[in-house]
Amino acid sequence: MRPRTSGPDSGDRARALAADVDVLVVGAGITGIYQLYRAREAGFSAVLLEAGGGVGGTWYWNRYPGARFDSESYTYGYLFSRDLFDEWEWQEHFAEQPETERYLNHVVDRFDLRRDMRFGATVTAAVYDEASARWTVDVADGRVFRGRFLVAATGVLSVPFFPDVPGRDDFAGESYHTGLWPATPVDFAGKRVAVVGTGSSGVQLIPAIAGEVASLTVYQRTANWCTPLNNAPITPDEQAQLRANFGAMCEVLNTSPAGFLHPPHDRSTFDDSADERSAFFEKMWQSPGFSKLTSNYLDLLFDPAANAEWCAFLAGKIRDIVTDPATAEKLIPNGHRYGEHRPPFVTNYYETFNDRKVTLVDLQETPIRRVTETGIETSDGLREVDVIVWATGFDFGTGALRRMGIRGRGGRALEDEWADGPKTFLGVQASGFPNFFFPGGPHAAAGNNPRYNGDQVDFITGTLVYAREHGYDTIEVDPAAEEDWTSMIDRNAARAPSFGASSYYFGANVPGKPRKYLLNAAGRPKFFAMIAEVRASEYQAFRLSSSTESEVAPR
Numbered sequence: 001m002r003p004r005t006s007g008p009d010s011g012d013r014a015r016a017l018a019a020d021v022d023v024l025v026v027g028a029g030i031t032g033i034y035q036l037y038r039a040r041e042a043g044f045s046a047v048l049l050e051a052g053g054g055v056g057g058t059w060y061w062n063r064y065p066g067a068r069f070d071s072e073s074y075t076y077g078y079l080f081s082r083d084l085f086d087e088w089e090w091q092e093h094f095a096e097q098p099e100t101e102r103y104l105n106h107v108v109d110r111f112d113l114r115r116d117m118r119f120g121a122t123v124t125a126a127v128y129d130e131a132s133a134r135w136t137v138d139v140a141d142g143r144v145f146r147g148r149f150l151v152a153a154t155g156v157l158s159v160p161f162f163p164d165v166p167g168r169d170d171f172a173g174e175s176y177h178t179g180l181w182p183a184t185p186v187d188f189a190g191k192r193v194a195v196v197g198t199g200s201s202g203v204q205l206i207p208a209i210a211g212e213v214a215s216l217t218v219y220q221r222t223a224n225w226c227t228p229l230n231n232a233p234i235t236p237d238e239q240a241q242l243r244a245n246f247g248a249m250c251e252v253l254n255t256s257p258a259g260f261l262h263p264p265h266d267r268s269t270f271d272d273s274a275d276e277r278s279a280f281f282e283k284m285w286q287s288p289g290f291s292k293l294t295s296n297y298l299d300l301l302f303d304p305a306a307n308a309e310w311c312a313f314l315a316g317k318i319r320d321i322v323t324d325p326a327t328a329e330k331l332i333p334n335g336h337r338y339g340e341h342r343p344p345f346v347t348n349y350y351e352t353f354n355d356r357k358v359t360l361v362d363l364q365e366t367p368i369r370r371v372t373e374t375g376i377e378t379s380d381g382l383r384e385v386d387v388i389v390w391a392t393g394f395d396f397g398t399g400a401l402r403r404m405g406i407r408g409r410g411g412r413a414l415e416d417e418w419a420d421g422p423k424t425f426l427g428v429q430a431s432g433f434p435n436f437f438f439p440g441g442p443h444a445a446a447g448n449n450p451r452y453n454g455d456q457v458d459f460i461t462g463t464l465v466y467a468r469e470h471g472y473d474t475i476e477v478d479p480a481a482e483e484d485w486t487s488m489i490d491r492n493a494a495r496a497p498s499f500g501a502s503s504y505y506f507g508a509n510v511p512g513k514p515r516k517y518l519l520n521a522a523g524r525p526k527f528f529a530m531i532a533e534v535r536a537s538e539y540q541a542f543r544l545s546s547s548t549e550s551e552v553a554p555r
């Protein structure tokens with residue numbers, strides 16, 4: 001079915017209605033693109049609305065130098081089409097942002113999805129009409145869209161966060177946020193640059209620009225446990241292997257707890273002698289990306305003593321690499337364990353601090369007082385700069401959904417319902433908001449994002465198809481099912497591997513945000529078990545009804 005679009009002769013009200021479809025998708029990141037593809041493939045009419053000017057989501061907005069995958073490129077890309085896999089040759093094991101943006105554009109064109117995408121379309125309100133069981137969606141420029149189902153694939157890391165530093169707007173030089181990077185490259189040559197923040201984005205950017213700048217001052221609030229990404233080009237032999245092993249690779253990626261290829265280790269930390277342990281840690285240090293987390297000792301995230309061994313090894317590496325001992329000590333995290341925060345993966349990050357142009361400012365020792373017209377003033381004085389880069393992260397998990405003006409049954413506001421933290425079922429629906437889904441939002445699993453977001457899109461699409469086949473047009477999760485899932489999330493958040501609530505996983509980076517766990521520590525296995533249960537019980541966790549009936553249909 002193609003969307004019904006109003007023609008030039010329609011009346012005023014109708015003219016404002018840009019399209020009326022089965023499925024409205026919001027967000028043109030890897031999740032929304034897949035949702036559009038799946039909805040269309042299942043025979044639904046669909047339109048996708050995207051605030052940005054193009055395709056890519058994360059890979060459209062984060063164009064800062066050094067932005068790249070921490071997931072292996074071929075494990076991150078779509079797996080639904082063998083032809084697509086075969087025809088796209090990733091250049092590096094961990095692709096840089098431009099390559100990923102090109103890939104996602106290729107997918108959109110390859111499957112002719114662009115015709116149903118609307119860019120520059122920031123959703124400002126989405127209101128559910130109970131009588132018609134449809135959503136009406138307002139876009140900032142005045143366009144109005146309607147849809148039976150609304151799927152917000154609006155991302156967990158899509159709302160850039162700026163710290164509330166006095167005078168931030170007074171700065172007269174150039175200023176940027178890594179998550180809102182301009183399309184035209186920023187010229188750092190010969191400039192005095194400040195980078196605020198040393199999370200996953202900051203630590204990618206810092207070594208990438210250090211060579212160009214006149215001086216680089218890094219403002220660090222929290223040191224992170226960075227380990228080498230160990231990136232490399234993909235050789236022709238490896239390309240051939242990837243193609244030959246596609247089936248086996250899909251099997252692992254579609255079933256593994258974190259959606260990576262890295263096999264789990266079979267030993268715990270203290271099964272090995274001290275010498276064996278350091279040899280194994282060295283092997284981990286040399287290993288690619290997330291394998292340091294997923295293929296490390298089995299008890300790494302569960303036993304604090306085991307975690308401390310790995311951290312001591314990493315601290316030793318930092319001391320070996322960074323020649324100034326005082327700087328090295330500042331770069332060693334002192335307040336959180338490995339895995340408690342999202343571990344960043346780096347290329348020459350610690351080495352950068354051996355460059356005399358680069359200075360580290362520890363904000364725990366000398367906090368920022370304010371930004372002035374000419375630079376950043378800490379308790380230690382003013383440093384004048386030409387450019388400030390805010391690498392200060394995102395309002396994780398709920399940021400985009402809470403800002404979208406979502407109004408469900410009886411006009412209830414999603415942001416009010418979630419004032420104390422999100423309440424969801426499977427991380428895809430919230431009760432009181434019929435026909436509204438949010439894959440890739442809060443309470444999803446953790447790991448290689450497209451794999452578990454893709455699971456959610458598959459589940460949502462299957463649910464829509466089931467409802468259609470059974471004559472239902474209204475799908476709303478039962479409050480009891482939502483309560484069970486949310487309590488499960490909270491219960492698991494209180495124990496390993498979640499550790500303390502000091503990271504953005506708990507909203508800790510945004511002042512005033514409730515400290516609720518925003519992922520699902522039980523991960524994909526729990527999600528798989530629950531969707532199997534939902535299907536076996538013929539969707540008992542949902543209230544399925546038809547808008548032409550006054551009562552919920554008996555099932």
Ligand SMILES: Cc1cc2nc3c(=O)[nH]c(=O)nc-3n(C[C@H](O)[C@H](O)[C@H](O)COP(=O)(O)OP(=O)(O)OC[C@H]3O[C@@H](n4cnc5c(N)ncnc54)[C@H](O)[C@@H]3O)c2cc1C
Nearest residue numbers: 027029030031051057058069070071122123154155440449
């Ligand atoms: C720099 C960086 C590197 C990353 N690297 C990895 C990695 O290596 N591996 C990994 O698994 N994950 C990584 N991530 C996480 C990444 O966000 C996910 O992998 C993935 O891109 C999420 O896709 P998505 O489609 O769910 O959301 P997004 O890509 O965030 O897309 C959401 C889209 O929704 C749009 N949107 C939001 N609100 C509205 C609105 N109101 N109206 C209209 N449009 C709206 C946004 O503009 C955005 O384009 C990284 C994140 C960042 C920031």
